Amino acid sequence: MSLKSNLHNLKEKYKGTKMAPAFNALHTFLYLPNETTHGGTHIKVADDLKRTMNTVIMSLIPCLIFGMFNAGYQHYLALGEISQATGFFDSVFWSWDNLVIGLWKVLPLVIVSYGVGLAIEFVFAVIKGHEVEEGYLVTGMLVPLIVPVDTPLWMLAVAVAFGVVIGKEVFGGTGMNILNPALTIRAFLFFAYPTWMSGDKVWVHGAVARDKAIAAGENLDAISGETILGSLAQGKEITYSVWDMFTGLIPGSVGETSAVLILLGGLFLIFTKIGSWRIMLSSVLGALAMGLIFNGVVDAGWIGEGSKFYGLMSTEFWHHLLIGGFAFGTVFMATDPVTASQTNKGKWIYGFLIGFISILIRVFNPAYPEGVMLAILLMNVFAPTIDHYVVQGNVKRRMKRLKAKTA
Amino acid sequence: MGLLSKKDAKLITDPLADNNPITIQVLGICSALAITAQLKASIVMSLSVLFVMGVGNVVISLIRNIIPSKIRIIVQLTVVAALVIIVDQVLKAYAYSLSKELSVFIGLIITNCIIMGRFEAFALGNGPWKSFLDGIGNALGYAVILVIVGFFRELLGSGTLLGFKVLGDPIEKTGLYAIGYENNGFMLLSPMALIVVGIIIWVQRSRNKDLIED
Numbered sequence: 001m002s003l004k005s006n007l008h009n010l011k012e013k014y015k016g017t018k019m020a021p022a023f024n025a026l027h028t029f030l031y032l033p034n035e036t037t038h039g040g041t042h043i044k045v046a047d048d049l050k051r052t053m054n055t056v057i058m059s060l061i062p063c064l065i066f067g068m069f070n071a072g073y074q075h076y077l078a079l080g081e082i083s084q085a086t087g088f089f090d091s092v093f094w095s096w097d098n099l100v101i102g103l104w105k106v107l108p109l110v111i112v113s114y115g116v117g118l119a120i121e122f123v124f125a126v127i128k129g130h131e132v133e134e135g136y137l138v139t140g141m142l143v144p145l146i147v148p149v150d151t152p153l154w155m156l157a158v159a160v161a162f163g164v165v166i167g168k169e170v171f172g173g174t175g176m177n178i179l180n181p182a183l184t185i186r187a188f189l190f191f192a193y194p195t196w197m198s199g200d201k202v203w204v205h206g207a208v209a210r211d212k213a214i215a216a217g218e219n220l221d222a223i224s225g226e227t228i229l230g231s232l233a234q235g236k237e238i239t240y241s242v243w244d245m246f247t248g249l250i251p252g253s254v255g256e257t258s259a260v261l262i263l264l265g266g267l268f269l270i271f272t273k274i275g276s277w278r279i280m281l282s283s284v285l286g287a288l289a290m291g292l293i294f295n296g297v298v299d300a301g302w303i304g305e306g307s308k309f310y311g312l313m314s315t316e317f318w319h320h321l322l323i324g325g326f327a328f329g330t331v332f333m334a335t336d337p338v339t340a341s342q343t344n345k346g347k348w349i350y351g352f353l354i355g356f357i358s359i360l361i362r363v364f365n366p367a368y369p370e371g372v373m374l375a376i377l378l379m380n381v382f383a384p385t386i387d388h389y390v391v392q393g394n395v396k397r398r399m400k401r402l403k404a405k406t407a
Numbered sequence: 408m409g410l411l412s413k414k415d416a417k418l419i420t421d422p423l424a425d426n427n428p429i430t431i432q433v434l435g436i437c438s439a440l441a442i443t444a445q446l447k448a449s450i451v452m453s454l455s456v457l458f459v460m461g462v463g464n465v466v467i468s469l470i471r472n473i474i475p476s477k478i479r480i481i482v483q484l485t486v487v488a489a490l491v492i493i494v495d496q497v498l499k500a501y502a503y504s505l506s507k508e509l510s511v512f513i514g515l516i517i518t519n520c521i522i523m524g525r526f527e528a529f530a531l532g533n534g535p536w537k538s539f540l541d542g543i544g545n546a547l548g549y550a551v552i553l554v555i556v557g558f559f560r561e562l563l564g565s566g567t568l569l570g571f572k573v574l575g576d577p578i579e580k581t582g583l584y585a586i587g588y589e590n591n592g593f594m595l596l597s598p599m600a601l602i603v604v605g606i607i608i609w610v611q612r613s614r615n616k617d618l619i620e621d
Binding site for chain 1: 587588589591592593594596602605606609
């Protein structure tokens with residue numbers, strides 16, 4: 001007997017019992033159901049939630065693979081064992097050693113994220129007696145991509161549990177949440193364990209452990225893996241070229257460094273009509289606008305080189321798109337259909353403000369020079385309000401038209 | 408219970424759970440969020456509120472028939488303010504560091520909605536003994552939540568309970584910290600108190616479905 005019919009039989013056996021949703025979910029996740037809908041009229045759409053989710057995951061895979069190589073590359077580069085890669089296709093970067101480190105560090109993050117998250121989804125489905133929701137499929141893939149590579153696994157597990165229960169399940173599960181669950185998880189980590197989420201040590205595998213060894217008296221060289229944003233916030237020179245920023249050969253959270261692969265994923269989402277191009281475009285415009293304002297302030301001489309904001313303010317405005325988590329957040333998280341604005345006009349406003357506020361926080365947050373997470377969470381909260389006013393505005397306009405016609 | 412009739416006993420036990428001032432009536436949230444990062448502060452705050460409510464309810468109940476109803480809020484405020492000042496002065500005299508820690512929140516007991524709520528809703532219409540029980544009951548209900556929230560926030564946020572390092576020493580890496588555990592800084596921030604209160608409400612309502620309003 002094949003696995004499929006086995007699963008089908010299990011499902012039949014447990015039909016009507018409490019555990020039924022769990023078996024059902026396993027079955028439909030792996031295979032098409034054996035039975036089809038019968039009787040009555042029904043509409044069939046190719047795009048169900050599961051396929052939507054899988055499309056997003058597909059668009060994330062390049063980032064994940066790149067992130068694995070980058071984890072190893074940054075590690076060996078910091079140790080001084082390899083020279084800096086000359087370009088995106090350099091074999092120094094795409095080496096077997098790099099991948100081994102990446103697999104060793106990143107796969108556990110993925111496994112913990114999915115394991116804990118799906119376990120909670122299953123438990124809630126069984127308690128509530130409904131089918132397991134697919135919502136966690138994407139969240140589970142996003143989470144390992146937006147945390148530093150050395151994040152302790154137990155912290156990730158705690159954060160995932162918090163994010164899924166408090167961020168999503170209490171509101172009623174997938175489709176009912178106000179905040180993006182992946183960002184809720186990251187925000188939890190950020191506020192709960194700030195030493196693991198910011199600073200110049202956490203972005204490169206091994207840097208924290210080495211630091212501790214040095215503190216304990218061992219004779220080692222410290223590794224500093226400051227992100228570009230971190231360096232800029234401290235007014236340091238950055239050694240990375242624009243091409244490095246664009247291709248992603250820079251330290252950062254696991255999957256968010258490569259702007260080019262994120263762009264690729266974004267285009268794929270737009271092409272499959274799953275991600276909203278309005279949000280992505282308006283968010284980029286918002287970021288550019290804020291960047292231009294800051295550049296203008298610097299050019300006008302209102303802020304001197306001595307100011308602690310000078311480094312980030314004087315960064316060329318379009319560099320902001322390439323560094324930090326901005327690109328990743330804009331493409332994969334701002335466009336989350338559940339938490340974003342629903343109306344087209346609303347999407348423009350929502351996206352623009354995300355970009356605008358991201359750069360604003362990035363420049364002015366002294367402790368942590370990145371703002372895209374907080375900007376998206378903030379706008380998640382405001383998305384329903386934006387929609388409300390867009391809809392009301394439309395109603396008002398049409399009422400006026402109606403009055404003009406009947407008068 | 409010999410001392411209390413069944414009805415009187417209900418005045419004390421009801422606010423502890425099914426009619427809890429914080430989780431059911433959602434009153435007095437502000438102080439519950441502000442001062443529960445430490446268990447000790449929660450306990451002192453609870454005791455202060457217990458004193459103010461117990462005595463305040465009796466005083467209001469005793470003079471309830473001579474308060475002109477138009478100015479009753481002002482009279483109530485005067486009574487609370489007087490009691491709060493007593494608490495504040497006692498704390499300043501005997502527990503200065505704690506009083507520093509609680510800072511304005513002792514003074515803000517005056518505006519604690521539970522107190523004004525009980526004066527209005529109960530003490531103005533009942534005798535002193537019943538009012539006393541009601542005040543004590545509601546203050547205890549408030550205290551229960553404060554202590555639960557304070558317990559979890561201090562334990563998970565600082566790894567201590569009442570200042571004792573129950574989970575080990577985070578700097579010398581003993582106890583749980585030796586195996587990589589770290590304190591959850593989020594627990595020390597006020598939003599986490601709101602979430603903990605929310606979880607208590609969630610647990611309470613899923614145990615007793617009658618409490619769920621549509």
